[in-house]
Amino acid sequence: MSELRNKDGLTEEEFLKAYDDSKYKKPSVTVDMLVFTVTDGNEPNYRKLPQKVLKMLMVKRGNHPYIGQWALPGGFVSVDESLDSAALRELKEEVNIDNIYMEQLYTWGDVDRDPRSRVISCSYMSLVDCASLNIMAGDDADDAKWFTVKSSVIKQEKTMLPDGYISHDWVKLELCDDDRDISVSSVIKITGKAKGKTLYVDRQVVESDGIAFDHGKIIQYGIERLRNKIEYTDIVFNLMPPRFSLTELQQVYEVILDKKLLKANFRRKISGMVIETNELTKDVGHRPSKLYRFNPDWNKGVF
Amino acid sequence: MSELRNKDGLTEEEFLKAYDDSKYKKPSVTVDMLVFTVTDGNEPNYRKLPQKVLKMLMVKRGNHPYIGQWALPGGFVSVDESLDSAALRELKEEVNIDNIYMEQLYTWGDVDRDPRSRVISCSYMSLVDCASLNIMAGDDADDAKWFTVKSSVIKQEKTMLPDGYISHDWVKLELCDDDRDISVSSVIKITGKAKGKTLYVDRQVVESDGIAFDHGKIIQYGIERLRNKIEYTDIVFNLMPPRFSLTELQQVYEVILDKKLLKANFRRKISGMVIETNELTKDVGHRPSKLYRFNPDWNKGVF
């Protein structure tokens, strides 16, 4: 095998020795992390349950470009680390937690997404249990903050064509911090073209107030992915503490899907994914509830 | 806004002017294309219908590393083109077709996936209608060939743990060309870890015979994605000619999913996605069938 020679008469060993890619201009590569968690909101009435809130981690930019605006945690990928380890390293630096759920989302490769130079960004989504977050005290993270996430469709348009249609959806993404003194937002226009054959989808940031780069559309894409995957996988449990009540679990589904669910149906649906423990909630202003844990044997044969 | 200064006292304009990223060592970025199509196999009996065959495009490497082996079509992403346009450019060069279905699959970022240097590869999947392929006469593609794709699980293992399980699946991928004189293969080991919380999946090429780089696992991943998406989207129609019979459509599903389907059930399921025409198949050795076309209005509200 290694005796094969290429058209310049080089063996593989000779070829690799002579190989030098430094003469080519290359894009830079970054990883950007979407770190989601769900926490309890405030509830003054001691009898009522606190509402769940979907939050995500953002960092304040300390340098140009977009100085002072909020961006996804992330950073450049060096030549001697894999994409996954770069993502894990960023998580460690920002959230200071190992061993948390992480999946690759999408790679954003527009030429002009970063005014500094050509930057390709590989985005990852990570889900963390808010309970374990007490440990958090990121090193880097002087200017890291958890923002409440709200996303809503503010306008829709659909034009029928002879052989399909074009649709536009404007989604407003709003992030605000606990004290409500910071609020940033972005409007993403999602274009769907069904022409002849199947759908082609494009996302554009059409308005951005305090959110750096194209991070608005990355976040919107991540939320969509989270909403989809929560329906057919068990990723929710990464947002849950080890023990939880079914009502809590339902609230987490509700805040992510942004709609109310019927209790009886919800419980039937997730019954196979959880195992009852003999623990109960305590000191609530009403009937206590059983605590459950995740059933690790649950799966649908998907790997 | 542009009057803001960073900690070095620079405005954004000054900062960007001084910005130089050439001092950092960067990975290279490539796009790799999985181009699938479905063609008719040979059927000597004039009364029987030809079987459908799933095929994909591979190119023979003319240089080190992996010289003489078969690889996915693809190439380096230059600094002045987006990922999508790089992918479209490669398609144009290899298959010489514009306006075909394409979606981003996954970005592969292991450090040692290319012996030349650090290369990150963004993979795309593309589906083309075999009828339009007659036009194909790729420029670059002296050594491009369509291979019949076969993928089968050859071994499975599952070990239960106190708080979950570890599973291993060995998938054998086989590619052979029409004349059967070329046949390459690869075995991919898929590890699934369900420990405490949710599943973590990893893919390794454990055996490779004639398939370059880690392309075996990229292909396996692509086939899995195709199998999943065919169930809940309309991407199949990108593999179909403008007019087709329901039996043909069913055969395409069957060859992708690698299982037989029941006719009556299949027809009910896809009934909303197609529109009947008043054309019929001709000169078949049996009852002719109605031809259908894709219904572009079909969608489930997904964009």
Place this chain on the structure above:
DNA sequence: TCAATAGTGTCTGTCAGACACTATCGA
């Protein structure tokens, strides 16, 4: 007792899987 939540039972329609049946072409 009441407010609030915990938890269950059951009816509905839809839909996927299984299977059996009828129809129509060409040689």
Place this chain on the structure above:
DNA sequence: TCGATAGTGTCTGACAGACACTATTGA
């Protein structure tokens, strides 16, 4: 006529959505 494919009707069980009901706690 037969071989092959085209195309339909219907039973089943699983399951999601809707809704009504009972149970249990702390003040």
